[in-house]
Amino acid sequence: xxxxxxxxxxxxxxxxxxxxxxxxxxxxxxxxxxxxxxxxxxxxxxxxxxxxxxxxxxxxxxxxxxxxxxxxxxxxxxxxxxxxxxxxxxxxxxxxxxxxxxxxxxxxxxxxxxxxxxxxxxxxxxxxxxxxxxxxxxxxxxxxxxxxxxxxxxxxxxxxxxxxxxxxxxxxxxxxxxxxxxxxxxxxxxxxxxxxxxxxxxxxxxxxxxxxxxxxxxxxxxxxxxxxxxxxxxxxxxxxxxxxxxxx
Amino acid sequence: xxxxxxxxxxxxxxxxxxxxxxxxxxxxxxxxxxxxxxxxxxxxxxxxxxxxxxxxxxxxxxxxxxxxxxxxxxxxxxxxxxxxxxxxxxxxxxxxxxxxxxxxxxxxxxxxxxxxxxxxxxxxxxxxxxxxxxxxxxxxxxxxxxxxxxxxxxxxxx
Numbered sequence: 550x551x552x553x554x555x556x557x558x559x560x561x562x563x564x565x566x567x568x569x570x571x572x573x574x575x576x577x578x579x580x581x582x583x584x585x586x587x588x589x590x591x592x593x594x595x596x597x598x599x600x601x602x603x604x605x606x607x608x609x610x611x612x613x614x615x616x617x618x619x620x621x622x623x624x625x626x627x628x629x630x631x632x633x634x635x636x637x638x639x640x641x642x643x644x645x646x647x648x649x650x651x652x653x654x655x656x657x658x659x660x661x662x663x664x665x666x667x668x669x670x671x672x673x674x675x676x677x678x679x680x681x682x683x684x685x686x687x688x689x690x691x692x693x694x695x696x697x698x699x700x701x702x703x704x705x706x707x708x709x710x711x712x713x714x715x716x717x718x719x720x721x722x723x724x725x726x727x728x729x730x731x732x733x734x735x736x737x738x739x740x741x742x743x744x745x746x747x748x749x750x751x752x753x754x755x756x757x758x759x760x761x762x763x764x765x766x767x768x769x770x771x772x773x774x775x776x777x778x779x780x781x782x783x784x785x786x787x788x789x790x791x792x793x794x795x796x797x
Numbered sequence: 798x799x800x801x802x803x804x805x806x807x808x809x810x811x812x813x814x815x816x817x818x819x820x821x822x823x824x825x826x827x828x829x830x831x832x833x834x835x836x837x838x839x840x841x842x843x844x845x846x847x848x849x850x851x852x853x854x855x856x857x858x859x860x861x862x863x864x865x866x867x868x869x870x871x872x873x874x875x876x877x878x879x880x881x882x883x884x885x886x887x888x889x890x891x892x893x894x895x896x897x898x899x900x901x902x903x904x905x906x907x908x909x910x911x912x913x914x915x916x917x918x919x920x921x922x923x924x925x926x927x928x929x930x931x932x933x934x935x936x937x938x939x940x941x942x943x944x945x946x947x948x949x950x951x952x953x954x955x
Contacts, residue, residue: 561844634841641841682844737848738867750845 552782555794558683558749563643564658564770565678568671569758574637578669579622582635585664590624590633633661638675640665651774659767666763673759677766679773680752681781684737685789687745697792700734700784723776727760728753730776734784749784751777850877857884858899858914865901869912869947876912876948879940883914883950886936891918891928896955914950925952 583593621636634641642658685697691711694701702715716735723730733750740746753773755761761769840846851870854877860866870877880899887897896917903910916932918925929952937950 561842563842565841632843639841643841643843645843680842682842684844738851738871739864740868740871742864742868 552790553796554790555796557648557793558685559648559681560646560684561643561680561682562648562654563641563678563680563682565676565680566640566662566665567675567677568638568640568669569673569675570638571670571672575669579635581668582633582665583622583624585668586624586633586661590626590631592625592627592629594623594625596621596623596634631657635665638669638671655767655770655774658770662766671763673763674755674761675758677755677761677769677773678752679770679777680750681777683749683751683781685747685749685792687747688743689745690743692745697786697788698734698784699786700732721780723753724772727757728755728773728776730754730780732780732784749781751780753777847871847874847877850881854880854899857881858897861898861900861915865903866899866912869901869910873912873947876944879944879948880914882940883936886932887914887916887950890932890935891916891920894919894955911946912948914948916950916952917955918952919955922954925954928952 583590621634621639623632623634625632629645630647631642631644634643640662642661644654644657648654700717702712702717704710704712714736716733718731718733721730721732722728731750731752731754733748733752735748735750737746737748753776755769840849851867854870855863858880870880884897887895898915898917900913900915901910902913916929918928920928929950932950
């Protein structure tokens, strides 16, 4: 991001909108939106929300119980690399690896957003999030984090400095706290043995409901993208750039 | 000097977003951390949702060999929804006084591997066999074609 990489670590980019509705949710919105976007996103799939709640039983035993959330519709491209998700007052545009560049992703977001507001006519934004999820795989048993990253956990000197798992998250306010950049760096499940995967998740969020008007979205997206690019480059060192094969 | 080791059993997936606790050592926070306790059904990232679902499964099932089970689920993602369904079906038929385990089995010579749901129940063998058969007829037979021989179940005494 910002700089060009031959092997970029982005596994998913997404833009999520939560809306302040102008009227109660109308289930025909799913079908109307699908009609508009089906040439690009023809594959339909219902996403059933599961949650695990803990409920008490006799004797004070706590027992997990599955709970179901409201369904969402997912509309995939034929190659299943990009998708649109729709739920009550919720719209998400996702792009999985390979990421197509911001020059292509931003117009896609704006196009789907335009179709949605024509149909659903929301009053405004409750929340907007532009998010880039990066997975960096190391084919090594151990690494020195500070050789690759500028952002990592700080362990007090009197504790062992070798560790197996971690997760650090900070939220950095932007634009007088209207927006926040949630920056998460963590270990995740390895897909293969002896691989050390790290997750760098950059989520730029407008947290103040109706903090911008609907027509201000293009500028907000640009600012969000710039903040994410800068944060990404700030978090990594040249050793990472070598792994991603920077194109100069 | 700080080092990070690769791991056989990576727990970080569990609770990818932990609940923020007051009095945390994060000294630079000037705004409360928000939204950390979102259920994964609110998760709109396809990549993170998959990880969170595996984490939720770990609250329902006891993972015998957690590294292998998690890796298998990552590469056979379609099994995840069936495992949620299975948990409900098993409790409906076997009742609540059971434990459900997940075990990854592999035979390298036969080039075969599969995930097993192991239902540990307190019932005598005749009753357990009857319930096992009922589970097969009421649930498993309807989904068996979709599992590609990658998920099965068995019953064992508790």
